Amino acid sequence: MAREADARGRSSRTPRACLSGLVVVGALAVGLPAREAAAGNRETNPLSNEAALAGGAVTALGRDTGTIYYNPAGLGAVRRTQFNLSTQAGQFRARIVPYAAVADLPGGTRDAATLSSLQALVMPSSLAVTRHLGRGVTVGVGYFAPDYDYYDYNAVLRGAGGTTEYDARVQVDGWIYRYHAGPAIGWQPHPRFRIGMTLFGTYGWQREETRIWIDTASGTPESRTDATRTYDYDSKRSVFGGEVVVGLQWEFVKNLHLGLTFRTPRFVAFEASRSYELNTSNVDRPGDGDDEYKFEFDDSPEPSARGRVAPMRLTAGVAYALPRRRGWISGEMDYSPGLKLSARDINIRPLWNVRAGARLRTAERLYFGIGVFSDRDDEVHTHKFPHFRINYYGLTTGVEFFSPVRLGKGERARSIVFSTCIAVRYSYGQGSAAQIAFDLRDAPAGNVGYEIGTVNRVAFHLFAGHLGMGTYF
Structure with missing residues (x-):
């Protein structure tokens, strides 16, 4: 494994590969294909109006x-039927990695290039409905998209x-992207105590396409060596699995509430994956009979895997409910242990995150929210190109409006309440990213090598707008 490089692109390297022909391009494939998207940041999207307002401290x-x-x-604690739709109304991700691609040239010089991705995303993040059955029992079903990226x-160069x-x-x-969907039940056996459970089915999908072109020309016009390398990789992976969430809420002191949740390890029940790999090389040397051309194509399906892909997680939070239903202030922390599975190329470190926020009633039908949060990456190291390891820290704020409509006599409910939530969210991320270093020092002989290193002090920025709509019967 390559040791880390500093921000100026000076990398400490693994033993140098200096190969010719198709072997070079095949070697590139060892470090480049995507592995399963099991690790990384846990929840990049708020999945409800309250979470969007309070930084997820719910x-x-x-x-x-x-x-x-x-x-x-x-x-x-829910006594009314609820229907809620939340969406990321607009999300802008700016990710710039300096020195992510470098080339070492004959004569000892080095060129560097910046890898950048500026993307705007719009996506539905949750759709859920709940219904009160009586005797303190409420059931619900929902769809959630905690992780989505392009x-x-x-x-x-x-x-x-x-x-x-x-x-x-x-x-x-x-x-x-990763989707969670399933039923849930909550029960309040005592006015100050509640328990609940959710059974999620999960579906994850990942696709990555990598293309690399290298063309060199060395020597004088009379004695010239041309070398061309191309590498194309296309990977698709679908993962079906599940996890269970159990939790409690307890008002152990008047207006002071404790919340605990246990999220089981997420497991894979079925996986389908396939990759396509194309490698070509051409070396044209001076003189007759010295040319080389090689071609290789592979589309073998990868073996299906089952078992854990994410560790269990514990979350503990404390909230203070302001008198006269003026809102609440909350703080929480979650922790998950590490998980290392060599067969699945999963290496997750023990991880903690913190969140704090407030949801305050500023008018009869208006709530204001503000929150801070961390979203730290659980990968141990970055060793695949172009993957990165980023810890995010952010701020969120917004408002939620309630508009009641009174119903006529004989209806089950006295009114229908419509809610609209508008929130904004900014995250600053700092960490490391993978680097690919092309070794062209022996290009006059038609040889090209590569290394995978690391660039530190990488900064990412994420801006997002949240739009949530709800109906309460």
């Missing part, structure tokens, strides 16, 4: 449909070193 006093995901015990990285001219390009596109 374990102890959450009451809307988001409790199906965060803490199903909160359903026990990236489009590209870099171009072009120049000359000594008598060698070269043109190298890297293009990586990726789509990653």
Whole structure:
């Protein structure tokens, strides 16, 4: 494994690969294909109005449909039928990795290029409904998208070193998302105590396309060596599995609430994956009979895997409910142990995150929210290109409006209440990213090598808008 490189691109390297022909391009495949998207940041999207307002700190006093995901015990306090739709109204992700692609040239010089991805995303993040059955029992069902990402990285390296001219390009596109859907139940056996459980089926999908082109020309026009390398990789992976969430909420002191949740390890019941790999090389040397051309194509399906892909998680929170239903202030922390599975290329470190927020009633039908949160990456190290390891810290704020409509006599409910939530969210991320280093120092002989290193002090920015709509019967 390569040791880390500093932000100026000086990398400490693994033993140098200096191969010729198709072997070089095949070697690139060892470090480049995507592995399963099991690790990373846990929840990049708020999954309910309350979570969007309070930075996700809803374990102890959450009451809307988001409790199906965060803490199903909160359903026990819900007495009205709820229907809620939340969406990321607009999300902008700016990710720039300096020195992500470098080329070492004859004569000891080095060129570097920046890999960047600027993407705008719009997606529905949750859709849920709950219904009170009586005797303190409320049931619900929901769909949630805690993780969604698309990236489009590209870099171009072009120049000359000594008598060698070269043109190298890297293009990586990726789509990653994970969905959770299932039923939940919450029960309030005592006015100050609630318990609940959610059974989730999960579906994850990942696709990554990687393309690399290298073209070099060395020597004089009379004695010139041309070398061309191309590498194309296309990977698709679908994962079906599940997890269970159990929780409680307890008002152990007047207006002071404790929330606890246990999320079981997420497991894979079925996996389907396939990859396509194309490697070509061409070396044109001076003289007759010295040319080389090689071609290789592989589309073998990868073996299906089952078992754990994420560790269990414990979350504990405390919230203070302000008198006269003026809102609440909450703080919480979650922890998950590490998980290392060599057969599945999973290496997750022990991880903790913290969140704190407030949801305050500023008018009869208006709530204001503000929150802070961390969303730290659980990967131990970055060793695949172009993957990154980023710890996010952010701020969220917004408002929620309630509009009641009175019903006529004889209706089950006295009114229908419509809610609209508008929130904004900013996250600053800092960490490390993978680096690919092309070794062209022996290009005059038609040889090209590569290494996978690491660039530190990488900064990412994420801006998001949240739009949530709800109906209460």
